[in-house]
Amino acid sequence: MAEKAINPIFLSRPNLDEVDIQAVVSVLKSGNLVQGKEVANLEEKINSLTGSAFSSAVSNGTASLHLALVALEIGPGDEVIIPAFSYIATANVVELVGATPVFVDIELGTFNINVSQIEEKITSKTKCIMPVHEFGLCANMEEIIRLATSHGLYVIEDAACAIGARIGDQYAGTFGDFGSFSLHPRKSVTSGEGGVVTTKTKELDEKIKTLRNHGIRPGSFPMDFVEAGFNYRLTDFQAALVSSQMRRLPSIFRHKEALVDLYLKSLRTDILLLPSVPDGFTHSWQTFHVVCKDHETRERLIGWLKEHQIFCNYGAQCIPAMSFYLKKYQFDVKQQFPSAYEAYSCGLALPLSETLTSEEVSYVCEIINQFK
Secondary structure, eight states, X not given: OOOOOSSOBOSOOOOOOHHHHHHHHHHHXXXXXXXXXXXXXXXXXXXXXXXXXXXXXXXXXXXXXXXXXXXXXXXXXXXXEEESEEOTHHHHXXXXXXXXXXXXXXXXXXXSBOGGGTGGGOOTTEEEEOOBOGGGOOOOHHHHHHHHHHHTOEEEXXXXXXTTOEETTEETXXXXXXXXXXXXXXXXXXXXXXXXXEESOHHHHXXXXXXXXXXXXXXXXXXOBXXXXXXXXXXXXXXXXXXXXXXXXXXXXXXXXXXXXXXXXXXXXXXXXXXOOOTTXXXXXXXXXXXXXSHHHHHHHHHHHHXXXXXXXXXXXXXXXXXXXXXXXXXXXXXXXXXXXXXXHSEEEEOOOTTOOHHHHHHHHHHHHHOO
């Protein structure tokens, strides 16, 4: 019988130390709260981490995707290819610019878009492929870039979960025309709400920086409004909070990798499909996501874990099965997107965060192994 761990065990919990808090306090005391030097400092840190040429910090990860689509002038009449399994924002931003999301099924194990099914979805209306690096694992970007290049398409990486993820030595967010990161509290570093847009060219970077700030051309004086822009700015105290946490990123990644290794070694049950990582890929492990053998087992396992004060959650959505998309496009979800539907209806995100201990992971595994 497992020795009882310290309870409760939460899915995730941000770790903000005294240095992080003082970084915010310092900005608050300065009186310079809106987008300023701390935002610029964070952008430099993101460039240094990822190797991106340019970065723009914005108000949230959904805003970063929205800005990328607007900057590429994607809108009514256009189609954007996205995976059928992701957080709902991936599809919502396509709808919000008036374009049509075209869904592609995923591969179980990696939970990323099935690249072998992308080309059949490309039409004369397709303007962009928007792969998601689901749960912190890069999609097959070599094949996606090859397809995009051969068909003259843009690529926007939804890297919301994937700060620090790599294929070989190249980081998520640097393969396509744009990369989009989230700074939500479940991410490795957080500003509460926040996002970052990465890109390769000065022209696209200036477009993002203009659009995020009401359409004001950066550095213009007197102030000149050259676009119908948005208020998607990040505050300086949010930026300072993230910059402070980034000093711990290497140790955060090492800690999560050790916990994941413990999960993979300790879970001894035939009711779960465990995640897999292709050779040459470095997972950033925003989420440890498993798939139960069926929906009923998933629901009973959630209840069993809750009885033992272990709290977990669904990992992401099968977006075509959500009411808005199902009603609008009349999908046959189980037939068209079987893997995405299985990952959604049978999937489960287990506890994983910087604050989680190896003793707690061992306890979670023992409780799951006892589940009948």
